[in-house]
Amino acid sequence: MKLGIVGLPNVGKSTLFNAITSAGAESANYPFCTIEPNVGVVSVPDERLDVLEKMYDSQKKVPTAIEFFDIAGLVKGASKGEGLGNQFLSHIREVESIVHVVRCFEDENITHVEGNIDPLRDIEIIDLELILSDLEIASKRLAKIEKMARNDKSLVKEVKVLKKAVEVLEESKPVRSLELSEDEAKLMKHYNFLSNKPVLYAANMSEEDILDENNNEHIKVLKDYAEKEGSEVITVCGKIESEISELDEEEKDMFLEELGLKESGLDKLIKASYSLLGLISFLTAGPKEVRAWTIKKGTKAPQAAGKIHTDMEQGFIRAEIVHYDDLSDSGSMTAAKEKGLVRLEGKDYVMKDGDVVEFRFNV
Template identity: 55%
Template structure:
């Protein structure tokens, strides 16, 4: 039996196995693809002024900005730094009637079914040169159109699943009975014009219907795409959206997608700083959007820090140490012995692992330890 201590990872077979996606959705010509171009560091979507410009979903891996990693790197001086990432998908614009197949409705709904959270871009600016099928600017109406289409598609699925489940209830299967009961409640809720996510289902109830992948059961983050003059203050359109989102417990990021796209295209840090200074920005709104999306997906970060690399690793909030080790390699979870843990603030205060150890700030944690966001960790395991 060999006991190994993992500090930094630089092996081709080792991967971060998180695969959660956030999908950018919205009506046609609201700025979805412009936003995708801004956030994606691996792909560029076509952005044009006509319906269904985006047909096949564009996908990009997006680095999650984290100043904590930069501070760790300043202290450790590694050969490289590796940020954590999330996957962003740009999905075709939806139109009224999509649940019945209007426009690219079936393709849109199939694509959105595959994501774990929704970034809903809503137009909050007036511009007669940009096409709009729905008449006057009305962010609340736009919000309702997409919500209604998702709910109608779910209602159709619920009704069909109820019909199939009823035929099998005679078996007396308790799990089947629970699924059936939850589906009946879902149908009633959807018929009231409410999404499944607002039902407050228990963990067991969610698991009972999980295989259905209901569209209105996904968490939503709203982006109010405002004009340049409103980028710092918002406007009457974004204010209305913020109020509506607050009532349902959702967040709104107010930003100007075109400006954010220009910032993202600047590679030179000095050019970027000058551009932001010109627009009186302390940070790109994109950073807030990415952080909020990360939070919406219930994700958390821990770090490994060594001379080879400082790396950020993505885990689900509430994961225990062996689960956290598995994102480096599944063998680390199978052979987990213990974790050496330093709180991020302690690492920064004492400036090195050795100093943290000397001052009693390095803890030995076992299999039941719940990893905290920002923990600096090493794992010991058997192979």
């Protein structure tokens, strides 16, 4: 899973990125200190792997991971070459969804590129740059496809979809706001439009406000906006995340408890990202390793097996499955089998989050 962290200069993008990935991207109080996208890989915390590791006395534990891309700050006119120009756009096209960091904190020592704190204005600036870039691409492609469709009727559907994209983009609305059929959505996805990627808003707050969000006047406005758009808002504090990144797991839990916080910003971000992209994890376990695998909700058993190896999908016979909760409660696979909690599933089985599975296949 690849997530792109975007936002105006000086909203706390690189500070947040550094904290959640410990990748050491440069952070400074001036625009464009991040010119190339810094990439950090973060392991997804999963307590279920810890339990299975002990149960199977496994040699290693392999969690699933998320790649974070810290993408250079945007300014008005970026799609026309202002600031870093179109350089950032190619970086965003590589990611599956966008984490839009929005500044909701006041700090006279950190200048705001637009002069004052206004989350909705900041969102609109970045959205417009993505929309303008998409409009240029969609318009050029439509002109080309319309000519080709005169002699190739198989392109008529594509023309129709592109017209829809151009129309909504000309209204300064993102492609993701369109209501599309399943076939249209597949065609639209092929173009990898920037404004068609799902967005998660990360409200970067002060240390005081993160403990009581009602103190921050910008949060309600931002949440109302996101709800209307069908997006989600998570609240984070870059400074607190920076402190957490330097602690071990036990110290982190104590630190959060002392602050009165239930979870870190990273944990919030991971959960929200999984939900946004419709992802779940299944697990494999044995003496050699325990491992988590990320798949889309609705994935059937053979395709899940293909995540491990293509041979397993092609030669799929059946899957031996027990849910993690049942296995954990039973204490061992043998006990789970004795209780009748382990079952054999075929090609039509839809995988569930927390399934512990052993695939049977024939090469």
